[in-house]
Amino acid sequence: MRESEERFEQLTQFNRTVIWECDAQGLYTYVSDSAYDILGYFPDEMVGHLHCWDLAPEATRERLKAQMLERFAAHKPFRDFISSITHQRGHLLWRSSGALPILASNQTLLGYRGSDRDITDQKRSEETIKTLAFYDTLTGLPNRKLLLDRLKQALAASKRSGHYGAILLLDLDHFKTLNDTMGHQQGDLLLIQVAEQIVGATREGDTVARLGGDEFVVVLNDLGAAQSDAALASETVGYKLIGALDRLYPLDALEYRSSASIGITLFQGDDASNDDLLKQADIAMYRAKESGRNTISFFDPQTEAALHQKALLKEELRHAIEHSELVVFYQAQVDDERRICGAEALVRWNHPTRGLVSPAAFIPIAEESGLIVPLGLWVLRSVAQQSVIWQSEARMQDLLISVNVSVRQFMQHDFVDQVRAVINETHVDPSLLKFEMTESILARNTEEIIVKMEQLKAMGIGFSLDDFGTGYSSLGYLKRLPIDQLKIDQSFVRDILSNPNDEIICKSTIALARSMGLDVIAEGVETLSQRDALRLLGCHNYQGFFFAPALCVRDFELMHQKEVA
Ligand code: C2E
């Protein structure tokens, strides 16, 4: 027995096997010395202290215990039973166990005798093989196979959400020349760096894959439900990639300048197949090459045209802000007696050829491009100047003016300073100003917003929560903001008479305002019966076409005069 045990020990040293015995409860009663080499535990530390499953990682321990005890109960042998265990120093090992039950003569279970083979290396090479099958060995990026899989998932997700996604196919410019003249090794060096650039220029959730050769693919998900938004977002990423890739790459003997051409195609749902989409992106990529390389191109010419249209409008808008093509209109806010108690400033664009353009057409572009910041500031200054003029006229002296402030504008780090500068410059009375902000402000970083609002509040400026009821509103948070007024969104006023849900929303907004000691105003009031319904629910301030549309200064003054007369 001793001899055979020694032989066992030698054997186990060699092939990394632990021999063991345990009792009917799984508690080790014998463990071979090899345990120390393999697991980092001396047999003494295991025998009488540990069960067969105790070394399993915590996450799998209970399951392993249950599995083993089930076999114990049935006196079942173990054969190639694979489980993971933790080495004394913390790293993970894989073992393959074989064991037979030890039975008393009356067939009761005394325990098990078995062996655990360390198969960690084998497991690792399996992982490596899996990796090889799905990842490109040169760059470590997903390969074509994994890309197709991810793409399929992306299409399914897009079908569920209705959101657009995009495929960007990147092809290096003149890569073949480099490969032919400098050799493949230099080509490989370039590809590795290109892969790093692409990964660096994309977000974590985007798939970046190497299709083969010098072709890479980026899949963008969740670009929103509007095609124009998706086009713009993917265009932005496209140009970011162009910028990141157009540079000098250090190779062995020289620095090599490279760039890429990118073809983009959008997808929504899973109507188009993987192949179709890659083909589309390919066609677009060739178009980018044709138009001089180092650029992007969309598969769908309409997408491209729409983008150009938008870009044009953006340039025109920039020009408009600088050349005072903008005008502020004022829409009256009234009480139950139709007395004007305030006005909302609404910007208009007096376009040289298109005429008066509605903000609905250009505010979104201003938001997207960041032009909303100078635009908003221009509106504020213009309103302040007007308020000062009205202050010198007895009839208009107390007119409170609401100014729309976009979240993006408000989030400027120096927004409070900008406002202060306008006040100092124009000498406007800040207590005649009210900022209208949409509920989406509530979804932002709380503390910063509270601090800013309180600073503005301290200057005397009021706050109204615009489009109330349409978005995110954490009432707990609402309480912490120094808000003066809730503005019931026009979509609820529109159908207040016919849609009980809308009526309930109006009613609860009014109740909420009252409970929090806030004013409430309803916008989009178009008929007397809407006004009456609101009044019945306890709302006594209104704005809407029933009273007056937004008017230019002159018309607004005339209306005001008539009312007072
Ligand atoms: P908003 O702040 O919700 O403004 C109310 C919009 O409803 C205005 O459209 C107004 O003309 C319209 N409206 C007023 N009464 C009625 C009515 O009885 N029925 C209907 N159907 N509509 C009514 P407008 O002037 O086209 O402005 C659209 C949006 O553009 C505004 O929505 C606001 O979000 C934005 N906007 C306008 N001016 C500015 C500005 O100076 N800065 C910022 N950031 N946004 C602005």
Ligand code: CA
């Ligand atoms: Ca508003």
Ligand code: CA
């Ligand atoms: Ca509104």
